[in-house]
Amino acid sequence: MARVYLEHVTKKFGNVVAVNDATLEIKDKEFLILVGPSGCGKSTTLRMVAGLEEVTEGNIYIGDTIVNDIPPKDRDIAMVFQNYALYPHMDVYNNMAFGLKLRKFPRAEIDKRVKEAAAILGIENLLKRKPKELSGGQRQRVALGRAIVREPKVFLMDEPLSNLDAKLRVQMRAELAKLHNRLQTTIIYVTHDQTEAMTMGDRIVVMKDGFIQQVGAPMEIYDHPDNVFVAGFIGSPAMNFLDAVILREDGDLWVDAKSFRVKLPLTRFETVGEYIDKEVIFGIRPEDIDDKDFVPNAPPDRIVTADIDVTEPMGSEVYLYATVGPHSFIARVDARTTARDGSSHQLVFNTDKAHLFDKKTQKAIR
Amino acid sequence: MRTGSRRSVFRRARGDSPAKRAVIHAVLILACVMSVYPFLRVVSVSLRPSNQLLSTDLALIPPGASLENYRALIFERDFTIWLWNSLVVSAASVLVGLMLAATAAYAFSRWKFPGRRQGLLFLLTTQMIPAGMLLLPIYIMVVRLKLFNTYTGMAIAYSVGSVPFSIWILKGYYDTIPRELEEAALVDGASPLVAFYRVVIPLSTPALAIAGLFSFMTAWNDYMMARVMLQKPNMFTWPVGFQKLMDQFQTAWGQFAAASVLVAIPALALFLYSSKWLVSGMTLGGVKE
Numbered sequence A: 001m002a003r004v005y006l007e008h009v010t011k012k013f014g015n016v017v018a019v020n021d022a023t024l025e026i027k028d029k030e031f032l033i034l035v036g037p038s039g040c041g042k043s044t045t046l047r048m049v050a051g052l053e054e055v056t057e058g059n060i061y062i063g064d065t066i067v068n069d070i071p072p073k074d075r076d077i078a079m080v081f082q083n084y085a086l087y088p089h090m091d092v093y094n095n096m097a098f099g100l101k102l103r104k105f106p107r108a109e110i111d112k113r114v115k116e117a118a119a120i121l122g123i124e125n126l127l128k129r130k131p132k133e134l135s136g137g138q139r140q141r142v143a144l145g146r147a148i149v150r151e152p153k154v155f156l157m158d159e160p161l162s163n164l165d166a167k168l169r170v171q172m173r174a175e176l177a178k179l180h181n182r183l184q185t186t187i188i189y190v191t192h193d194q195t196e197a198m199t200m201g202d203r204i205v206v207m208k209d210g211f212i213q214q215v216g217a218p219m220e221i222y223d224h225p226d227n228v229f230v231a232g233f234i235g236s237p238a239m240n241f242l243d244a245v246i247l248r249e250d251g252d253l254w255v256d257a258k259s260f261r262v263k264l265p266l267t268r269f270e271t272v273g274e275y276i277d278k279e280v281i282f283g284i285r286p287e288d289i290d291d292k293d294f295v296p297n298a299p300p301d302r303i304v305t306a307d308i309d310v311t312e313p314m315g316s317e318v319y320l321y322a323t324v325g326p327h328s329f330i331a332r333v334d335a336r337t338t339a340r341d342g343s344s345h346q347l348v349f350n351t352d353k354a355h356l357f358d359k360k361t362q363k364a365i366r
Numbered sequence B: 001m002r003t004g005s006r007r008s009v010f011r012r013a014r015g016d017s018p019a020k021r022a023v024i025h026a027v028l029i030l031a032c033v034m035s036v037y038p039f040l041r042v043v044s045v046s047l048r049p050s051n052q053l054l055s056t057d058l059a060l061i062p063p064g065a066s067l068e069n070y071r072a073l074i075f076e077r078d079f080t081i082w083l084w085n086s087l088v089v090s091a092a093s094v095l096v097g098l099m100l101a102a103t104a105a106y107a108f109s110r111w112k113f114p115g116r117r118q119g120l121l122f123l124l125t126t127q128m129i130p131a132g133m134l135l136l137p138i139y140i141m142v143v144r145l146k147l148f149n150t151y152t153g154m155a156i157a158y159s160v161g162s163v164p165f166s167i168w169i170l171k172g173y174y175d176t177i178p179r180e181l182e183e184a185a186l187v188d189g190a191s192p193l194v195a196f197y198r199v200v201i202p203l204s205t206p207a208l209a210i211a212g213l214f215s216f217m218t219a220w221n222d223y224m225m226a227r228v229m230l231q232k233p234n235m236f237t238w239p240v241g242f243q244k245l246m247d248q249f250q251t252a253w254g255q256f257a258a259a260s261v262l263v264a265i266p267a268l269a270l271f272l273y274s275s276k277w278l279v280s281g282m283t284l285g286g287v288k289e
């Protein structure tokens, strides 16, 4: 059993509160992603689980044991560092065997485990090399191998892919997910890259300024962000935010952004009651704004005529950088669009997917 | 064709013109000759039979060359005892000095504690005190500790001199070793002490070699401290012993030269041996910057 549980965990460095009252349960065999901008406290959280940083307040459990005062070596965890941290004076074999040797495993067992891990990672032919004779991708694999041979209760990974080039990163993303299926262990994975978070994890924890913002499955967070920060951080290109007022007219609900207005679905009545005639933040993802030419029977009360500043063809689709009055936003539309730089074009807002946020608290209106 | 390609190889190696290279080589060769020549003269003197000691002959191998001086030195004097004493004392001060410096430097490099900055500065200021000033206090301490005329006393006295320098060298080197390497070891199952000697120490060999050489040469070449601290002739280190070759009615210059040649050998061997540890760049590749 390798559940990890953080109970009201706080970490202070002098006056800096790196992690603020974090409570979080990581289930056995779960692939959990900690994601957030740089400096938000992800690494600190991970390092507290590893035992490399002391907890200022609160408790950390691994299994059913409080590990606050247990040194890293006795926590039965393995860690993959962002810069790999391979031992430069040892060859690949000994880098992987080091942890087992320290734990006094029999020689035959060490050999078996190292060779198995090397086979899984496809690095059998590198075992005699020193780290400096390896490419970035190969070092990455050795770092993973060093963790795998230990067969620990929990894997901790701190931005393990961020030093790889883009192509290798995409490939390793899939391989890590596969590896997790194969090893069936708990993984806590830190990244600042929302794409990694969306594609790899069972659940995502979004952090900002030391606070946990939201915890949930990737699509749950994508579809139902709790606040403006999460909404803007998860998803690429980011969600558009426009200042607007909610209006009620003749039994209909409108989002009025001054220079244009679009109708909201009636189902929103239940949630927006107290916000009628008040200012809110209207959020809509780029893929929920379409080119009218490709939406048959688009309801006229959701059509907006926008000035197109820039078109960015991505191949399978086109990003339109559009303006209406004071508002700018991005739309992700069909690749066949006839919109051109400097032209004016009709766009459809799919307000069924609209997000509304309280202007003051930045929280989602639900 | 062939010369053309060879010239291009040289070009690639250094962008200097042939004339400039010639000058550089000339200067280097001259410097080599100037530093090696006195040593060769000493070798030459050591080979002279005693009746030609004051000869002004400049031949490197003198007429009638013999190993008589070496024989006399080794079998009729206490030279081997002096050499042995020097070796023991020097090796002991390297060992004691490195052990103290390696651990102290680690603390200075890795932990924040009150007095850390002041401590480092203090170590530096000790290096500015002339060695002569330390003679008396160290003498008194060694006598009080009843370590007068002992290897231990000498080793401690020499370590005191070289440890501050070694700490600075090692601390500077540890600072360049990424902390993640030790953290990886801690997670892998090492205690902090094990992480230190299984990861940090093996990676610090260039700095350890420099600090070790420095400690060795400090002890090996010292005359003043040994003169004060060693009274029993069977404890003499070679610099004190050499004095014995001079202070009889006449100086045995031939033996003196022979002894000089012999004591140069251990130091030379140590330099050659440690040069392989001086290769830096060991930490390359372990972490990605």
Ligand SMILES: Nc1ncnc2c1ncn2[C@@H]1O[C@H](COP(=O)(O)OP(=O)(O)O)[C@@H](O)[C@H]1O
Binding pocket: A013, A016, A017, A018, A036, A037, A038, A039, A040, A041, A042, A043, A044, A045
């Ligand atoms: N050893 C430390 N000493 C002081 N402040 C630190 C230390 N480690 C991290 N911090 C601070 O704690 C905050 C969180 O850091 P970190 O967990 O490394 O962020 P992330 O990994 O999310 O980029 C930052 O403001 C950082 O400056």
Ligand SMILES: [Mg+2]
Binding pocket: A039, A042, A043, A044
């Ligand atoms: Mg980090």
